[in-house]
Amino acid sequence: MVWRGAFSEGRGIPAVASEAFARDGVIVIEDFVTPAQCAALRQRAMELVEEIAPQSPGTVFSTLDNRHARDRYFEDSANGIGAFFEEGAFAGDGALQVPLARAINKLGHAMHDLDPVFSAFSRGPRLQAVADAVGLVDPLVVQSMYIFKQPGIGGEVVCHQDSTFLYTDPESVIGFWFAIEDAHRGNGCLGGLPGEHAKGLRDLNRRQRDGSLRMERLRPDIEWDMSKLEWLEVKQGTLVVFNGAFPHLSEANTSPESRH
Numbered sequence: 001m002v003w004r005g006a007f008s009e010g011r012g013i014p015a016v017a018s019e020a021f022a023r024d025g026v027i028v029i030e031d032f033v034t035p036a037q038c039a040a041l042r043q044r045a046m047e048l049v050e051e052i053a054p055q056s057p058g059t060v061f062s063t064l065d066n067r068h069a070r071d072r073y074f075e076d077s078a079n080g081i082g083a084f085f086e087e088g089a090f091a092g093d094g095a096l097q098v099p100l101a102r103a104i105n106k107l108g109h110a111m112h113d114l115d116p117v118f119s120a121f122s123r124g125p126r127l128q129a130v131a132d133a134v135g136l137v138d139p140l141v142v143q144s145m146y147i148f149k150q151p152g153i154g155g156e157v158v159c160h161q162d163s164t165f166l167y168t169d170p171e172s173v174i175g176f177w178f179a180i181e182d183a184h185r186g187n188g189c190l191g192g193l194p195g196e197h198a199k200g201l202r203d204l205n206r207r208q209r210d211g212s213l214r215m216e217r218l219r220p221d222i223e224w225d226m227s228k229l230e231w232l233e234v235k236q237g238t239l240v241v242f243n244g245a246f247p248h249l250s251e252a253n254t255s256p257e258s259r260h
Contacts, residue, residue, distance in 0.1 A: 002020070002028055003016065007239075009126075012130065013129075021133075021241065021243070023194075024197075025192075025243035027134075027240075028234060031238070033179075041117065041118070044115065048115065049100065059073050059082070060085050061106060063156070078143070080109075081108070081109075082107070082108060084105045084106050086155055087153075087155055089150075103150070105155060108146070109143045111144045118144060130241060149250070149258060150253065151253060151255060151258050152256065154187070155252060156188075157250045159249040163201050164215075165205050167205075173243075174243060174244060175241070175244065176239060176240075178238070178240075179239075180236065180260035181257075181258060181259055182235050182236050184233040187257050188252060188259050189232055189250065190232040190249075192230060192232060192248035192249070193224055193247045194230055195228065197246040200218075200219055202222040202224075203215055
């Protein structure tokens, strides 16, 4: 079972959590973010949707075919804030079939640098303490996303490793995932494969000479043991920390409630 516990002011997380992170590649820190902080982030995200989405080109974010990776708008969002849509938000004729606020898959990817609300949230001594505990040396915030997992149309995220897309040499990426709302099986919570990160990075999304991106299989010998799948159902305010090689996924959200 994945380690679950609390953050202690002044002491951070216990040594057993650091040991569990090394073993499993993931830990769950409960009650890390206050309800007021969650509400402020949600409010700001909705404001950004109103500001940005009407001018966006309608790029659909989908891990099933990675079509977004072929869109310059998506690539440019590394240094900006872009709005990306759920595939199910559009009718057959290309028109939105849900309100704009219910159509966005996610915002990203430089809110930590460009938006004051998300910038303030993304830095601080408590996050530094967690980073220290899981072995990050000289941590840098390189990407931020706000994921909506919209009711009824929130898309499936296939099993993947974040270091496939955020690659460093040596590998050093660690993800900090915050539950702005309760996340459970009904609305598409995270699922992951504890311990499978130790097998290494399986795939790499590599830039080609012509500028295109191609998914390459680095390690054909790696097959993930899906029998280890553990669903990470968590309450609002939870922080899930995971290694960049930790395989994780989420199911489509067909419920009437979002999973921000």
